[in-house]
Amino acid sequence: MATVELRGLCRRFGNVVALDHLDLEVGSGEFVSLLGPSGCGKTTALRIIAGFEWPDSGEVLVEAKDVLGQPANKRNMGMVFQAYSLFPNMTAQQNVEFGLRVRKQSHEVRAQRARELLELVGLGSALNRFPRQLSGGQQQRVALARSLAIQPSVLLLDEPLSALDAKVRVQLRAEVRRIQQELGITTLYVTHDQEEALSISDRVAVMSQGRIEQLGTPAQIYSGPRTAFVANFVGTMNQLEGTVVSMEDRVVRCGPLLLSVPDPTFNHPAGETVELFLRPEDIGIEVLSNGTQLVPGQFEGRVTSLTFLGPVTRVGLTTDIGPLLADVSSAVALNLAADTVVAVKLDSASLRSIAR
């Protein structure tokens, strides 16, 4: 399978910078997601790889060979679009066969391959249905089968699930990953849904304003965000501002409290203002009944809101170090109400600090 490398891709549309010296390497058989908000350049990058757009400068190398000189229809890549890409005048089978028809394969070869692929995506029974007779999810499965029929070296997916219902999305993304792993095909996946990216990718590239903010495994991105943007974009983050007291001891003053940040990568000099990030699930809450003392490491907080999220409830708190969001199991949350005073404990090991 092919490797893909992007070198220094730049593209502007008028005054807007869509891509700002984008560099990326995707290994053979790897599943890399481009994750970011609208306008971050992820779709532009994908379309440049596919050949529907050209950069102002930069290189795109597939198997170490420059493809920018090739027109889109010669690059042998599979692409799945967001919606409406199936040819309306052809059945599912004919759609899947299309790439092979263009390559002048015989009727039997085409039909056989189409049937195989439609089985692979779970639509073996829908061979003769027209796109308008298929649901959104089914159409995207056919689109996937169609893109795989030509045995492409690279698979590109442009927000393929964005237009579908939530339940279908969750179901289908797992299938996309399963098929990708089965075929071992190098894949680039564009999405704005961070849950989607984190759940199915080998690596995630978080993008903003035309550049990659951070590239890493889902765990690295989630637990170790390196910029404020990544921290805030991926999952919910508590964000606190503090001043470094000591670099060697890794202590930060946050309001009236001193927080210790055991993160081994802590390298901010004393006096520097830093942003501290902590996930809601890394904050613990205990109801403070009258008379109970605060244990060292705990501080006081008051409940301001309760948001039921299913298995957990998100508790909004005001504290001396600022507003916080904490996730507690919904069973525990039953004991909480607005204005309840609670003891708050932070899991310091999960605190991340980023210079202001």
Next chain:
Amino acid sequence: MALAEPGRKTKVPVGSVTRKRSRSRRWALLGALPFFAYISIFLLIPTGELIVGAFRTANGAFTLSNISDIFHPPYPQAFEFSLELSALSAVMGGVLGLLVANAVLHHGVPRFIRPAFVSFSGMAANFAGVPLGFAYVATLGTLGVVTTLLEHLGLDIYPSFSLQGLFGCALVYMYFQLPLMILLMIPVIEGLRKEWREAASNLGASSLMFWRYVGLPVITPSLLGLMVLLFGNAFSAYATAETLGVSNLVTIDIANLINGDITINPQDAYALALAMIVIIVVTIVVYALLQRRASRWLR
């Protein structure tokens, strides 16, 4: 209006409510009366009169002789020429209109092209009639600007070419058929989703292959429907051809029968007009059926 209290049963006389509703509807219909009266007087009744008149002799007796007259010369030749002219200008306008509309919509084309073509098409489509006839006399007439230019280049288009002939007249008709087709074709081509083209290209198809397997099949019902529309448009035309001096056109024959220059034979005029209506109704029905087919693909 007193609100009924819960628990207290109020008796509602059902009959009077429905009577009130239908009475107000009748009043409302009165509001549309002037319009329908006008249409009846100036459109429906005259049409009815001529349909009936087609089956009457000058004295009012029932007859089929008017209808049978249509099948005697010179009328069949007139129908043949009218139908051929309409078909030719529909095909010429249709094909070129398709190609131009597609070119106008190409993404690489300068921005001003589309509004320029759309506004000029709007203008050209309204230029039909007497002025258009003289415009082409000035262009391709015996002393026309293009005619003399071609003569200088060694190409003598006369006498084989004639503005009153099939090809010449169709060429003149292009001036209003082409812009009409362009205006109506642009939305149809825009209905071809960008994703289809890109998917086809991604799967290895050239632009021609896209058109052959996806583009043309999808727009063919609309394309044919619009060409049928152009056909009807050309078939109904009168002023342009009259100015050019065309002689054997159905519309011109009808005019000659009622304007009292040579013979006045309104009965035959009625029959010819009836035949025209029948032909046009057929084209509209075909057009409607093709439009229904078209909407299936382009949803």
Next chain:
Amino acid sequence: MAQVTAADAARPKDHRFRRARNRVPVWHVIWLVLAALVFLVPIYSVVQFSLAGVQPGQSPFHWYLTVFDDPMFRSSFWLSIQIALETVAVSLVLMVPTVFWVHLRLPGLRPVMDLISILPFVVPPIVLVVGLLPFLKNITFLFVRPEVLSLIYVVFALPFLYRALDAGLRAIDLRTLVEAAESLGAKTPRTLLLVILPNLRAAIIGGSLLTIAISMGEYTVASLLEFNTFPVYTYVIGTSTAYEGVALSFISFIFVWAAMLALYLLGRGGRSAAAVAITDYN
């Protein structure tokens, strides 16, 4: 990464990308040029032809001057304008309240209206004249007055005006506006006049311009009913003196061009005019 910028600027590949992006296939250019020729060559020929054939010593605008001097030119042009304006007046008085009323109170009648709006295509002018002629000949007082042309032209303009008004009414929330006006005490006619009409300005003006263009250019009925409107005058003059006919043709072209330009400019500013009208009423 910073050094890449300098290297980028030096790369010849940049121009390749820009060219590849904007490449227009040759065929498209050919069709566009061909269409442009079809549209523009006759106009050029008209201009050239109308300035030709003059005797030495005469002004190159000889044919135009001849035509302008002809009193028939002015009277026929004026007649056509009058008829066009009358057509617009009758059409608006007939159509605006009707379409308004149907949208408001008789929505079930919409399909009927849609059908009627395409009837004039089924009954082209030549056919309509055949049906009307005997009928009109008996109403001699009307038959000799040119107003009868206006009444007939209303039918030809019907499809275009109906489509414009229908679209205009569909774009505004008619029911809400009427109910708001009623709650403020206005009765229906007043509502129509003061509330709805300003919001339909673009549609009305657009439809009226099309009506004027149709009326000014109509030949079939005018010639068969023997009225000397501008197209009829053009025909008579042109079939005897080609040069003058072509000059008149150019004058017609300018007129249609001006009407369409007005329509286009209106289309650009039309929506804002309607928006201003709405805020005026707030």
